[in-house]
Amino acid sequence: MGTIHDGFTASNRIRQEGMDALKDVLEALQDDFKYAHPSFSPKKLETTHFITWVIIPKEVAPNGRTLPARLLLMTSYTGSKREHLRELAEVGLSGLHEVYKHCEEYHYSEKPSVENMLNFLRKSSIKNTFYTGFQYVTKDLVYKQNQLRYAIQEYLDSDVFRAGLEGLTPGQVRKRIQDHVRTIPDLSWALKPYKRSFGDFLNLYGALxxxxxxxxxxxxxxxxxxxxxxxxxxxxxxxxxxxxxxxxILLVLLRMDENIPYEPLEEVSDERIYDITSREIHPVKNEMSVISPLKRGFIRRFFLAFTLRIVPIVRAFSYIPTVHTARWLQTDGGRRLVFIAYYDNTSEGYAHDFVDSTKRTRNLNLIFGHASGFPATKWAVGGGGKDRKGYITGVRTHQKITGFWYSTFPELSVLNLENNKAIHKGLFGNLDEKEIKQWLLRL
Structure with a gap:
């Protein structure tokens, strides 16, 4: 299996008469984050890291166009997209049927075959620009690397390890840890040096x-x-x-659209902010969905589409220390901007991560500068997020309450994942004395 992390997105129109029933289905599947519903058990999905279903309500864009109510399914996975969708259709067939029978493009009154569900998911698929804070790791390896760290730390706390520790060099300490790991059958996988395949390297850097x-x-x-x-x-x-x-040409045309008078948003009520933040109940990781129609202007949706095609080329060099995954996409002929993220801590701090440096603010403006109510930009990268109050108001105004979201490792932050991977990589890797000291500090 490949170890490059990627994202799948499906978009479907919701039948107006099925809106309330769909909300009830998603709430039942969420089940207070126990994920014990008999028709859909995401814990059984081996290729999947994250799953989100979010309802986008019907709304009128600034240009007067009515945008329909939609249901978005977004998954994050490792391996091939083909294998991921097949597993999703096989394991989640009943749950998918219960969800999608409220959508216009779904024409099965009874639970369909796996192949029919697979075809439906493929036809519903739309492009997305995907970011991840970690690569070269599968769901299974995440758990194994965490198990390895716990086993080593337990050994370091033991009297057996502490006996005769005085006077040992860092290399000798590492050798004792290696010898201990060799005695644990469940950690036999860690004895092989960590390496990434050429295929994974090409997957990540090929476009660049x-x-x-x-x-x-x-x-x-x-x-x-x-x-x-x-x-x-x-x-x-x-x-x-x-x-x-x-x-x-795109920049000149965009500058013309940027001259259209800016339409600021009203302050978000305390009740609305409480409704959002009160759902951020997880001590490590939470989820955010920000969905907005685009500002007025002919070229905006084309400029945004061009930007979202360029961003994945440099995805390997992007890093935000609190973000597990994020994705940006357009729906309704490019007239809506969708942003979904899994992040550490709370949404207030996370939102500010994007504007805590000039570089990140410029990157933010390239995409969010097109969202309705976002502070006005200049030449695509200037202004915008520099108005922090206007930026946060835009985020809160367009933030949606997610119907269903699932994470495979809720207790691990991005830094935990990176640290566990570095411990695995350095355990039997070729390290000099300085690197061994740095590796020991991770334990």
Whole structure:
């Protein structure tokens, strides 16, 4: 199985007469986070890290267009999308049927076959831009790495380990830990050095390598064209100029849309904020759904779509220390922006993570700058989130109450996951004396 973390999203219209029944179904599946409902047991899904179902209500966009009520299913998984969807259809068939019989595109009055459900999920699939705070780990490996850390810490606290500890070098201490791990059959998997496959590397960096080759190559050919006038070099010059020209045209058109008078949002009531924050009851990890129609302006949905296609290329270099997963996508012909995230701590602190540095504020503006009520931007990256009060008001106004969400490891933060992976990697990895000292500090 591959170990690259990715996201699947399905979007469907909700039958108006089935709205209340759908809310009841999602509430029953949530079951106070016990996940014990007989028709849907996400704990049995081996490829899945997170699952969210959220209802988007019917609303009128700033341009006057009515946007329909929708149900979004969002999962985060490792491995292939094909295997993930098949497992979802097989394990969750009854629950999926109970949920989707309230949607317009679903035409089965009785529980369908696995193949029919699989086809339905595929047809409902829409593109999303996915971010994760961790890679190269499956659901099973998350648990194993946590088990390894507990076993080592238990050994370090024991009298057996402390006996004769004085005078040992860091390397000798690590050797004693290695010898102890070798005696535990359940940890035999940890004896093999940690490594990632070339396929996983290519999955994560392949798009970046491809575009660097295309754009870098076309730039080099374009520079050489005046000297050699070869047709291939002319093609390279055209490709590079077309890419730069497209970005320039989009920016100019967006600047015209940015000049449309800004329409600020009203202050969010204390009752609304309490309704949101009172659901953040988990000590480590919580979930946020922020969904908004776009601001007025013809080019916004196209500029946003272009941005969301570029972002995944550099996903391997993005890191926010409190974010497990996040995704951005557009629905209704690009006229709605959807943002879903699993994060550590509470939404107030998490929301501020995006504007605690100039770089993150610019990145935030590129996407959220198009959301209705978000503070006005300038040339896509200026302004916007620098108005912290306006930004937080926009987040709270458009934050939705999620109908159902599930996490496979609710007690582990992003830093816990990274630390566990580093312990596993360094246990039998090739480390020098300095690196061994750093590794021991993680225990």
């Amino acid at each position: 390598i491809f575009w660097l080759f295309i754009l870098g190559g076309s730039l080099v050919l374009g520079i050489l064209y005046p000297f050699f006038h070869h047709p291939l070099m002319l093609v390279g010059l055209i490709i590079f100029c077309a890419f730069i020209g497209l970005i320039g």
